Amino acid sequence: MRSFVSQLKLGQDMTKISLPAELCHPYTMLEVMSYRETTLFKLLFGINEVTDPTERFLRVLKWHLSMVRQENFEKKPFNPVLGETHISFVDDDGKNGSVEFISEQVSHHPPVSAFSVKNDKHNLDVWANISFSVKFGGNSATIATSGGASLKIGNLGDELYEMSRCIPNMMVRNVVWGTKYIIWEGDLTMTCKKTGLEAHLVFSEAKKQENRVEGTIKNASTGEILFNLAGVCGSEIFIEPPSGGDKRLLLDVSKEEYDCPKYLPESALTPMSSVAIWGPVNEAILKGDIAAADVAKQKIEAAQRAKRADRAAKGEEYEGQFFTKGENEVWRLKADVSISKMVANAAPGAEVGEAGAPNTPPTD
Numbered sequence: 001m002r003s004f005v006s007q008l009k010l011g012q013d014m015t016k017i018s019l020p021a022e023l024c025h026p027y028t029m030l031e032v033m034s035y036r037e038t039t040l041f042k043l044l045f046g047i048n049e050v051t052d053p054t055e056r057f058l059r060v061l062k063w064h065l066s067m068v069r070q071e072n073f074e075k076k077p078f079n080p081v082l083g084e085t086h087i088s089f090v091d092d093d094g095k096n097g098s099v100e101f102i103s104e105q106v107s108h109h110p111p112v113s114a115f116s117v118k119n120d121k122h123n124l125d126v127w128a129n130i131s132f133s134v135k136f137g138g139n140s141a142t143i144a145t146s147g148g149a150s151l152k153i154g155n156l157g158d159e160l161y162e163m164s165r166c167i168p169n170m171m172v173r174n175v176v177w178g179t180k181y182i183i184w185e186g187d188l189t190m191t192c193k194k195t196g197l198e199a200h201l202v203f204s205e206a207k208k209q210e211n212r213v214e215g216t217i218k219n220a221s222t223g224e225i226l227f228n229l230a231g232v233c234g235s236e237i238f239i240e241p242p243s244g245g246d247k248r249l250l251l252d253v254s255k256e257e258y259d260c261p262k263y264l265p266e267s268a269l270t271p272m273s274s275v276a277i278w279g280p281v282n283e284a285i286l287k288g289d290i291a292a293a294d295v296a297k298q299k300i301e302a303a304q305r306a307k308r309a310d311r312a313a314k315g316e317e318y319e320g321q322f323f324t325k326g327e328n329e330v331w332r333l334k335a336d337v338s339i340s341k342m343v344a345n346a347a348p349g350a351e352v353g354e355a356g357a358p359n360t361p362p363t364d
Contacts, residue, residue, distance in 0.1 A: 019076060021293035026282040028078040028274045029132070030086035030103045030113060036167075037117050037126070038090050039258040040066040041099045044124055048155045053195040054226065057217065058239070060151060060161045061190060061199055062251045067167055068203070068213065069253055070234030071182040076134075078278055078297075080105035080113060081304045082318055086274040088261040089339050097121025100339040101261070104323050106331045107131075108308065112147070114323045114331035123154035129331050130166045139177060142185075143170040157194070164189040168203045183211050184233050196221050203233065213237060264339070268346035272321065 043063040050056045080086075082105055090099040096119070103115035110131050117126040128149035135142045145168065151161040169186040184203040191198040201215035211233040218225045231237030235254055240247040269276050277300060284293035311318070323331040 021281060021285060021297050022290045023075050024281075024285070024297075025075045025077050026278075026285040028080050028084065028086065028278055030080050030084060030105065030115075030274050031088075032077050033103060033113065033115055033130070033166075034086055034088045034101045034261055036067045036069075037115065038088060038099050038101050038261050040253070040256055041090065041117060041119065041124075042096065042259060043256075044119075044151075045096050045122055047124075047153060048122060053192075054197065054217075056153075056156075056159075057161075057192055057195060057197045057199075058227075058250065060192075061217070064163060064190060065201075065213070065237060065251050066253050066256065068184055068233050070211070071170070078281070079111065080274070081277060081300065082106075082108040082308070083272045083321065084274055084277055085270060085272050085322060087264055087339060087342065090259045090261055092121075095121075098339075099259075102322055102333060102337065102339065104320055104331075106318065106320055106323055106325075108304070112331070114320070114333075116323075116333035125152045125154065126150065127330075127332055128166050139174055141172045141175050143172070145169055159192065159194050161190060161192050168201075171205075181209050183209075184213070191220065197226075199229070201229065264342055265346045268342045270321070 040063065043066055044059065047056055047059050050059060084105045086101075086103045088101045092098045098119070100118045101115065103113055106112050106114045106129070110133070112129055112131045114129050115127070118124065126149065128147060130145060130147040130149075133144045133146075135144070145165050147166065149163040149166045151163075153159045153161075165186075165188050168184045168188050171183045171185050172180065173183065174180045183205045185205070186203055188201045188203070189198065190201075196219055197217065198220045199215060199217045201213055203211065203213050206212040213229070213231055213233055215229045216225050217227040217229060217239065225242045227239040228242055229237065229239050229250065231250075236252045237250050238247055239250045263275060264273075266275075271277075280296040281293050281300070284290070284296055320331060320334075322334060322337045324334050326332050
């Protein structure tokens, strides 16, 4: 670890560096996004019956904050290769329908991941394009995020909620020496033009290893603050009117029960799926054979460089498999793509895989 770190320069972008397999978790960043987006998506269920626009806004904010959890990544997930896809879903519980997650790496430099999360039963549609940059800072690393996310509630006249980022920035402290820990940093804004409501949040380290979030929910047109928000990421977050009193718990994500995402049957996977691409590396890491993992990882990265050089020589731009670039350069899921169709086209008798086979589930 220290010999690798000694080769890094302050401020260096680590997304352009091939990390040794021993520093990687046996799953890709697309899988991390899948786990984060789907496991508490159920917090949005029932939002169509919430008639008060302020309460609906708070429900969406609660769901969005549920993704800002206490993190304990000891290593780094794989950087997805261009064209890599990851698909997962949460089963129908008998009354709410399934939650479908489809993602694709649509750009390599800069790295951009497009994803879609849908629930047809409640007519909920989430889409996002997210980009990461990782800068080395000596004994720390900053993971800066960019790219917004949108949630459309179709049953409410396509009521649209827009988030300035999918998640805040992350600061990893003590990456070389000391006890490693992770802090969410920076700001995040959520708006709903139809209702005229907006939230402004700031994430910071109030004291060592205590990750605070503070902000306001207000009427955008009048500037009136409806609630102040304060709490600890991954724990209790409260809202309270600015006049005081009536303090209420918005979310305690540590008390929530997470759903378990599932994967498509092997017969429905494409060659560019995360499971297919990284399978040999994952298996070697899980067996403790780091040398074999390094060889397999380098083979994947070499193939990626060769494809990139070939596209450049031909003057070709990447065209998405599941996503297409549209208005404002935003990649959206193609209209004819759905997990139900993929499962229907799979070989008869194929079994859906639980999260963790052959990959291990990404845990927060």
